[in-house]
Amino acid sequence: MSSPVKIWRNQKEVARLVGATGVIVSWTIVRVPPADYGDQAPYPVVLLSLGNGKRLTAQLVDWEPRHLKHGQRVVTVIRRVTQPNTDDVIPYGLKVKPLS
Amino acid sequence: MNIYVAGVATTKFGELWDVSPRMLAREAVTGALSDAGLSVGDVDALFVGNMLSGLLGRQEHLGAFFAEELGMKTPAFKVEGACASGGLALHNAINSILAGQYATVLVLGVEKMTDHKPEDVATALMGAGSDEERAAGATFPGLYALLARVHMEEYGTTEEEMASVAVKNHEHAHLNPNAQFQNLLTVEHVMRSSKITDPLKLLDCSPISDGASAIIVTGDKRPFGQTQGRQETGKNAIRIVASAVATDTLGLAQRKSLTELRATREAADRAYAQAGLGPDDIDVSEVHDCFTIAEIFALEDLGFFRKGSAAAQITRGSVSLGQSKRLVVNPSGGLKGCGHPVGATGVKQVVELTEQLRGTAGKRQVPRARVALAHNVGGSGATAVVHILKR
Numbered sequence: 001m002s003s004p005v006k007i008w009r010n011q012k013e014v015a016r017l018v019g020a021t022g023v024i025v026s027w028t029i030v031r032v033p034p035a036d037y038g039d040q041a042p043y044p045v046v047l048l049s050l051g052n053g054k055r056l057t058a059q060l061v062d063w064e065p066r067h068l069k070h071g072q073r074v075v076t077v078i079r080r081v082t083q084p085n086t087d088d089v090i091p092y093g094l095k096v097k098p099l100s
Numbered sequence: 101m102n103i104y105v106a107g108v109a110t111t112k113f114g115e116l117w118d119v120s121p122r123m124l125a126r127e128a129v130t131g132a133l134s135d136a137g138l139s140v141g142d143v144d145a146l147f148v149g150n151m152l153s154g155l156l157g158r159q160e161h162l163g164a165f166f167a168e169e170l171g172m173k174t175p176a177f178k179v180e181g182a183c184a185s186g187g188l189a190l191h192n193a194i195n196s197i198l199a200g201q202y203a204t205v206l207v208l209g210v211e212k213m214t215d216h217k218p219e220d221v222a223t224a225l226m227g228a229g230s231d232e233e234r235a236a237g238a239t240f241p242g243l244y245a246l247l248a249r250v251h252m253e254e255y256g257t258t259e260e261e262m263a264s265v266a267v268k269n270h271e272h273a274h275l276n277p278n279a280q281f282q283n284l285l286t287v288e289h290v291m292r293s294s295k296i297t298d299p300l301k302l303l304d305c306s307p308i309s310d311g312a313s314a315i316i317v318t319g320d321k322r323p324f325g326q327t328q329g330r331q332e333t334g335k336n337a338i339r340i341v342a343s344a345v346a347t348d349t350l351g352l353a354q355r356k357s358l359t360e361l362r363a364t365r366e367a368a369d370r371a372y373a374q375a376g377l378g379p380d381d382i383d384v385s386e387v388h389d390c391f392t393i394a395e396i397f398a399l400e401d402l403g404f405f406r407k408g409s410a411a412a413q414i415t416r417g418s419v420s421l422g423q424s425k426r427l428v429v430n431p432s433g434g435l436k437g438c439g440h441p442v443g444a445t446g447v448k449q450v451v452e453l454t455e456q457l458r459g460t461a462g463k464r465q466v467p468r469a470r471v472a473l474a475h476n477v478g479g480s481g482a483t484a485v486v487h488i489l490k491r
């Protein structure tokens with residue numbers, strides 16, 4: 001998502017989904033990241049189920065190995081997605097962190 | 101109308117730094133034309149299956165690009181559907197013949213991936229996923245790792261069983277001179293290879309590859325004047341009796357089920373219906389093992405084994421060359437053993453199955469192969485293409 005216009009257009013979507021709770025239904029730890037995510041690896045990517053029958057895929061932050069299990073409760077937060085692009089726009093987006 | 105495979109050819113797959121996309125295409129197409137006993141002037145249209153030419157090579161307009169390279173001035177198309185690009189190109193070529201639009205059509209699957217750094221290729225391959233998955237920093241193996249964990253928790257599928265998929269496909273690739281890998285593996289090798297994205301390890305993953313494959317398809321109507329093509333008579337006429345495509349949601353989070361690839365099941369159901377056949381009729385199959393877990397999903401979703409039971413069957417040798425009594429899967433070595441130049445794979449699968457049905461597969465020959473099924477998937481299951489061939 002390196003276009004500043006696209007980042008701006010996506011802000012409403014991100015704001016709408018912040019603070020939503022869910023549970024982990026699957027997880028992995030990405031150890032060989034794509035370009036732009038090198039400074040964050042290794043990191044977990046999780047599939048979570050939100051209350052309303054919807055699911056989300058997001059990076060898990062502030063995590064410990066014990067959090068990587070089916071049924072772990074998580075909440076969506078706003079975090080920096082990657083380093084600023086060449087336009088100096090910092091892309092923020094949705095990640096999830098464990099609850100308790 | 102019957103659809104015939106008139107000619108086939110494939111290049112070697114691998115890390116081919118000294119071979120350009122133009123050279124790959126010329127080699128595959130020259131081979132297919134020669135196999136068919138045709139010349140480039142006999143071809144009415146060109147369909148090119150490819151995913152990454154734009155993202156990696158900055159060249160999008162592949163219909164025109166390869167038509168020019170091959171000395172053709174016919175209608176030419178690039179067809180894209182992530183890793184299903186090759187299968188989709190063939191599907192579209194067949195449709196154009198059924199529509200009476202063209203009579204003799206060349207399908208070229210080609211991909212050049214090894215010119216670029218792995219992390220850049222990984223980013224490009226995530227073009228097959230959703231925005232949400234890209235923002236999460238997921239990689240393509242990461243998406244299949246998420247599917248693997250669900251399958252493991254639901255059905256008890258183990259990492260060792262997944263590893264046996266790689267072992268089998270390397271056994272088959274060992275017999276394939278065009279395969280990227282000819283080395284044999286053990287389950288221990290796979291288990292000890294570096295973790296890429298838990299639980300998937302390096303040897304659970306198909307490689308980054310270069311390669312091209314080509315097929316010439318024709319219909320019943322004789323497309324050319326006096327020239328005799330190989331497809332005309334008797335037991336060497338290989339027919340494509342089904343070609344079906346299905347679509348599911350782009351991202352995993354939006355899928356109805358995480359334990360099956362519904363697109364595979366739908367495309368297969370439609371293909372079996374088109375052919376008037378069922379899973380038990382298939383003697384040999386090339387399925388989309390982009391990762392070891394993907395073959396397990398495939399064999400279940402194609403109806404070969406009950407959901408949750410494929411892993412144990414594969415481990416037992418039920419679909420291995422030389423051991424199977426019923427169905428052999430991925431005699432070419434699959435994506436894992438033969439390599440996975442993305443746009444070429446769907447076409448290569450049909451090249452391999454044509455050789456199997458003709459009886460010219462050499463050391464990889466499945467005895468008495470009469471009915472074959474090719475299964476090609478785009479993304480984490482957003483697109484699936486199934487072809488059935490008959491001798």
